[in-house]
Amino acid sequence: MNNRQQMEALLKPLLLPTVEMTYSPDKDLSAVEASVSSYFGGRPYIEDGESWPECKECHQAMEFVFQMNLQELPQPISKELQNFEFDLFAFYVCRACEYWPPFYELRTYRSDSKKISKLTTRPRLFPRFNIEMKSKLSLPDWDGIDELSDEIPSLSEESNSEEPWELFEVCSERLVQQSDPPENWFGVVGGYPNWIQGDETPICNKCGKSMKLFFELGNVEEANLTWMDFLSAIYLFYCPEHFEEQELVLQST
Ligand SMILES: [Zn+2]
Numbered sequence: 001m002n003n004r005q006q007m008e009a010l011l012k013p014l015l016l017p018t019v020e021m022t023y024s025p026d027k028d029l030s031a032v033e034a035s036v037s038s039y040f041g042g043r044p045y046i047e048d049g050e051s052w053p054e055c056k057e058c059h060q061a062m063e064f065v066f067q068m069n070l071q072e073l074p075q076p077i078s079k080e081l082q083n084f085e086f087d088l089f090a091f092y093v094c095r096a097c098e099y100w101p102p103f104y105e106l107r108t109y110r111s112d113s114k115k116i117s118k119l120t121t122r123p124r125l126f127p128r129f130n131i132e133m134k135s136k137l138s139l140p141d142w143d144g145i146d147e148l149s150d151e152i153p154s155l156s157e158e159s160n161s162e163e164p165w166e167l168f169e170v171c172s173e174r175l176v177q178q179s180d181p182p183e184n185w186f187g188v189v190g191g192y193p194n195w196i197q198g199d200e201t202p203i204c205n206k207c208g209k210s211m212k213l214f215f216e217l218g219n220v221e222e223a224n225l226t227w228m229d230f231l232s233a234i235y236l237f238y239c240p241e242h243f244e245e246q247e248l249v250l251q252s253t
């Protein structure tokens with residue numbers, strides 16, 4: 001086996017399914033009402049009797065960012081995502097009190113409950129955008145690979161000591177068939193995070209294991225949805241055994 005084949009053999013067991021999300025403005029004007037599908041902006045799914053999420057810090061109404069019906073996710077998705085007790089979630093943040101990462105709330109539902117509220121009184125913060133989802137494969141970044149394997153970084157360094165990441169990157173791009181992210185890239189669900197500033201995977205407070213990426217969202221300037229200036233992204237992590245343990249990470253250039 002040459003170096004390349006050896007590297008690919010080491011990387012293959014690390015492959016994880018991920019779902020790439022892209023957005024497009026919703027042209028259907030009747031889509032202003034909340035529904036149980038996946039979209040961002042517009043009005044969220046809220047059930048009768050449920051209150052609008054409020055920020056714990058500044059007590060202002062939070063902003064609705066996006067919601068997702070997990071049944072709409074293309075296959076394959078990771079086992080952990082299939083095992084949730086909910087199949088619909090809505091994600092809200094507060095950008096008013098300028099905490100970074102922002103305070104957030106994740107509301108979870110069973111989408112078959114059909115208890116959707118007719119009284120969504122909050123105005124839409126920005127128009128609704130459709131989310132398109134595409135199944136892909138993902139691999140960890142070079143930065144953080146040494147957490148997962150000793151052999152991968154040493155083999156890569158051996159093959160090019162000047163640019164020790166080169167072999168790793170060539171092989172992982174081939175395995176995940178990566179191309180540059182599309183212009184209307186919105187984020188990913190599941191898989192490995194695309195770090196901007198290096199690995200910051202949180203540890204679960206209850207069991208001490210590394211948390212899993214639930215979703216990662218980038219900036220959508222078209223919708224005035226930016227986390228920080230320049231390139232930035234938020235990453236929501238969870239523990240598969242303790243779902244209540246979540247952590248939001250923010251990175252920016
Ligand atoms: Zn706040």
Ligand SMILES: [Zn+2]
Nearest residue numbers: 204207239242
């Ligand atoms: Zn845990």
